[in-house]
Amino acid sequence: MPIKLPFRPRRDSVPSDLWVQCPGCGEMLVEKQLEKSLRVCAKCGHHFRLRASQRIALLADAGTFQERDAELVSVDPLGFVDSKAYPDRIAAARATTGAQDAAAWGTAEVGGIPVALCVMDFAFMGGSMGSVVGEKVTLAAEHALAARVPLIVVSASGGARMQEGTLALMQLAKTCAALARLADAGVPFVSLLTDPTTGGVYASFAALGDVNIAEPGSLIGFAGARVAAGTTGEALPEGFQRAEFLFAHGFVDLVVPRAALKETLAGLLGYLRPRPAAARREAADA
């Protein structure tokens, strides 16, 4: 499914739905070819962003993903209005993306291993985390804990959703609390960080994987790069806040190209087996 932008540029010489220009190298790529190469530029290796449905198709075994809680939708707890009312922004995002909110979760199998899978969608309001996203990540974690299956969360987000104010901020606490329970129970969590993963999403669940994996070239960071440059007044290091920068500083275990992601995940899950529930009860009794 091609990514449809809400406001398309004027059509010049090339029809925009057949060709797409690579932001990495400027090459004109045939949309159909790009689709076949998992939306990775054949020339420079630039990883285009994926919609949640594309990500699920990439990672889950065919036909195994069963979406849960798809009906959750945001409300407008603050009556938030900037140049547009928040409900109108949500309605617009729903219309242009066809998604209900910026995350989907469900049960799936990866290489035959049952998992809880939560996938974020940057196309929906910049993947911002409000109450619905926080709830879905938490529900996925709670399912993983109850069913003793690994949790996989694929992040793609600009951070917390400002229109929900501190209720969005509190989703950091909610999701981290659920992950702390997983860690305590010995149920594995693999965090897959994709372009971009910043702000409150990186500063909560995305940073806390037993294993953190990033896609090549992904922007990953706490603060915006311009903020960082403005604060220090110094030139930023080459490749600042990219996946490779995070790898070099020890915050992601692996940088894995898209084509190898599923095999890598399945391989890791072979080692990351959830501790049986009985063992936990014994430990608690002791």
Next chain:
Amino acid sequence: MPDRALPPVDEQALAEAVWSRVQTARNVRRPHTLELLGTFATEVRELHGDRFFGDDPALVCGFATIDGIRVVFVGHQKGSEVQENIRRNFGMPHPEGYRKAMRLFRMAERFGLPVVTFVDTPGASPDAASEERGQAEAIASSIALMTTLRTPVVTVITGEGGSGGALAIAVGDVVLALENAVYSVISPEGCASILWRTPEAARQAAVAMRLTAGEQQALGVVDRVVAEPAGGAHADPETAARLLGAAIAEELRRLTAIDPDALVTARYARYRAIGAYTTTAEPARGPAPDRRRMTERIRDLLRSGRTVVGQAEPVARSEEVDG
């Protein structure tokens, strides 16, 4: 202009009332963590260093005795003049600050000491060095750790509660806020730059985010608003600290009577329950900010904290969440 017709006079009054709170929260003479403790606590012993990298002067930790109760304190520390503010990075911690906090949180649990945290930061430091040392990882780990601590945690928003850098030490069993404190997901200026595309709209953003202590209490993010002396805490720091110390002591006595496992369960439930969503097919429209509501909000703003509203009862409000 917002696309909904608002009575201009009310909107302006609201913006003024909200912005004066923001300015009071940021007032350089406002008492910060160490000044507050210096007044209402005894035997204050600051401890230093994260054991990995360094000691962060923007975040102070240590032991203190509050009304006879020995606690571990953790708080942001701004300076009261330019040089100290520069040294303390305006209360914006680096990752080592949060790692020092985590060291003290673990120590508190180990020795059965309750934790009191004081939140007053524009945000975690956003510089390049913080990114290299893992600001996001430090914040996330601190939040996660706080949710599991088997010891009481009392959090006070004393000034600016700025986003993740605030929340990293704010996952309390009970969250208090001083009357003029503000708590927000992003600074009003940051919000204005992104959504209004100009930092000039900071006042509108401050109103829209409902960041005042009274409004945060109404949202359920803050449990209890602690009154400040007339004119704000900086006008009479001694009285402000005394009122806060009494409120903290009261919360500590209540929480230390609760079994640690029950505390952790209730804390999980407290944060698990926060969020606003529905399951209908159409996005529900929130209450329109009509004239009556706006007037009420102004009245609430002027009044909040004068009367102590909303008795916090973490255990009573807990809903058992089945793991």
